[in-house]
Amino acid sequence: MSLWKALEGSRVLDLAQPMRKGMPQSPNHPPFRMALERRHGDLVRPDGGSAANEIIVTGGHVGTHVDALAHVSQEGLLYGGRPAAEVMSHAGFSDMGIDGFEPFVGRCVLLDVAAVHGVATLPAGYEVTPDDLERAAGELEIRAGDAVLVGTGWSRLWESGDDFAGQRNGVPGPGADAARWLAARRPRVVGGETIAFEHIAAGRGHATLPVHRIMLVESGINIVETMRLAELLDSGVREFLLVLNPLPIVGATGAPVRPLAVIA
């Protein structure tokens, strides 16, 4: 059977937040900016045609995006004990950059931790625990090479910028223990709805990022951040086909992506 036949009747959900000036993002990264450069009417060709275009400034970790393994080091070392200095230059990273991320098209499991607690959105600063993940998984099997997303409901706050960024009250997310629980299942990629896939306590900011260390440096597992999971959480679907194809920016430590969930 052809693949498009197999997909007939399936539904495609867009898991990316819209990218616009002023959207919530980490202050560590260049603020997103898009401006029209030419507008219709600026330059009209003799035949009456006109083209509009834009200039875009962004970072690799802005909007919905994938972290490359090159993003984080520990004691100067990247995943596999590779010294960061060996692969890092004006051209970016010659290894473990986002262009080395093979596009993912495969099974994805969604662990809805908000539902475990009977809420639509976890409280700011809540630390997701291994027990939360166990209960969210229930009978769902997690297989090596899968993608695993942790649902907190936080993407519902996208439009309330300061709360979403959590500079004051923190954001919900996995702590180090939950990260180890995830890594032990050997997924290819993990992800969530917050700017950083971390538990951030109130008023603490991104001082330490243990989940990034455990995933990227110790386990070689990529992270997807700032996903829009609200609709997926509401759908009740916990197992689906995920397409994850970040822009192939050579040598970058991360890149924006528009992930898709394909639901039978």
Next chain:
Amino acid sequence: MSLWKALEGSRVLDLAQPMRKGMPQSPNHPPFRMALERRHGDLVRPDGGSAANEIIVTGGHVGTHVDALAHVSQEGLLYGGRPAAEVMSHAGFSDMGIDGFEPFVGRCVLLDVAAVHGVATLPAGYEVTPDDLERAAGELEIRAGDAVLVGTGWSRLWESGDDFAGQRNGVPGPGADAARWLAARRPRVVGGETIAFEHIAAGRGHATLPVHRIMLVESGINIVETMRLAELLDSGVREFLLVLNPLPIVGATGAPVRPLAVIA
């Protein structure tokens, strides 16, 4: 059957060109630039961790990308007779921007015009005709809502920058007649390997863009450009599942994308 079961044994081809400083692109758009902002070792946290990140400047029509309907107007009008001035502002386009492009996951037909002529790459400045498309299609059915790609082999020249851009000798691509042939089949999207999905004669540059007018303004069909089709052409596959999910940049006239071909 689950979707990931259906895809078992399938192959995923990445149809995007890698994005790097100096890659071929149109002089009409902001030159792509990526620079590492922080490198490992710049800021080391007390726990020995360090993060690297980048700044990216680009245009919406740079690298492999999708043209939104808002990209081109004729006599001041966008698709459907909508006056461009009504939907255009500092925030971009309130309608027909790339964020309004629903991600495409569906059947794609590849018309290999190079093969029709028994060559790997069509000559610079060659105009693809309706007859070329008929012969390339052969028995392949084109259905309304499909994606249709026209293979010229031009993506093989990616590394030879000036030739690829074709400022001197032009590039192969559909002329107005071929565009009408395509539009008559009512695909959702069309695309190819060159910077502009147009026939550009030697020394002529992008003076007029009839295919853009026919597709975007007259027919409401989006265009994918600068695709990397070489491997797909070589594979002999002419029918596959295409995933096309450009970044959801609100109000933009186009956006980069990493298209995927999933082959049974």
Next chain:
Amino acid sequence: MSLWKALEGSRVLDLAQPMRKGMPQSPNHPPFRMALERRHGDLVRPDGGSAANEIIVTGGHVGTHVDALAHVSQEGLLYGGRPAAEVMSHAGFSDMGIDGFEPFVGRCVLLDVAAVHGVATLPAGYEVTPDDLERAAGELEIRAGDAVLVGTGWSRLWESGDDFAGQRNGVPGPGADAARWLAARRPRVVGGETIAFEHIAAGRGHATLPVHRIMLVESGINIVETMRLAELLDSGVREFLLVLNPLPIVGATGAPVRPLAVIA
């Protein structure tokens, strides 16, 4: 006598704020960002030489800068009743852009309104009045073609970002009456220490900008903003030579500048 002889013994004060990521600026303009692109050691030539360089993203109204007449319109009209639409395109402004600002090298008068009130810094949200200006001027003559700066002491708050920007508590500056007082003296340029040369009341933001209208649109007088006047105010000097030479960015509505005060 040669000019450099005439300047012997004079002192040069730098009136620009340092430009760096995170400095206070208006949210209406692209945030300033500078990143090293190449660092020493990235590319070493056979002779042992190496060069470092950077990428800079900014706006024309970021840091210490001059407003061009093209910056503000009223009912669609620029200074002199020129319709904005006539001179505005993708290339910027063909008239009244900052490249049309003839560098200023001439007499400058500093009106220290903070001193009038016996304080180093005026309170947030204080409106400078014609009477304040009269008293600050005292015996000082203001001649047509001079530059006139209004001292509020606000540049002392540069390092306390949120207070400086005044989003919450406002900033001190001239109201419409003070602007008319200034315009009546026909200076070539006026300026001050705040992000906008306006009185901004607490919590009001930049909702209306009467001083900009009076200066730029009605009087053809340019405005310098975000100047670092603290040292000059402390020096007691009220009359000096000002050099004001904003970057000649063709068609821009403003440009950064490093103004110099030369004091006998």
Next chain:
Amino acid sequence: MSLWKALEGSRVLDLAQPMRKGMPQSPNHPPFRMALERRHGDLVRPDGGSAANEIIVTGGHVGTHVDALAHVSQEGLLYGGRPAAEVMSHAGFSDMGIDGFEPFVGRCVLLDVAAVHGVATLPAGYEVTPDDLERAAGELEIRAGDAVLVGTGWSRLWESGDDFAGQRNGVPGPGADAARWLAARRPRVVGGETIAFEHIAAGRGHATLPVHRIMLVESGINIVETMRLAELLDSGVREFLLVLNPLPIVGATGAPVRPLAVIA
């Protein structure tokens, strides 16, 4: 006598090239780009007022600019034997950056080498020699701390982009011997009209930059590049007051500037 009295009757010449998209610049640096972000009419306040603004992308060595000492290293060392690695980070250079350049307001001597050879513009690829400089100086004294500019007439070619950049035929400029001649006179700054203040032979590109090494690394003398000297050369004036105040971009290796010549 007041300084502005001393300057009465003097003439101010603008020595900067206009900054616009597509202007000649080094391919090593981010291409200059300016786009209007908001245009008049995009956002009209209730009182009928409207503001326009822009986004600017540039490098520190783009357009008329000053090289900071941090720009070039030799065997990893900056001027004074300072290891580059000690002062270089994500924040730029903590020492010898362009923000550490004290604005120059002082005597400047123009050595017109083109006139020595009886031409308006030196030929592409011509190497300026110590003898040329001697003859151009004639009776003119060069004092320690002066600025010294070398006239080649090259700024007359600004509008003929490819010739100006000299990628094919090279550009005229001082060789290593001329650089030593200049450095021996201990000027504070030297400069010229070409993109790099170097002799570039036909077809050689910027492979080695001996003048940069001699000036920046060995002598601690800053360099001004891409100056517009044509009008000054034509005026016959060889001694004047120069104002040189590059933007104070913290930590940058260079910054744009609009230099002024004040002529008695």
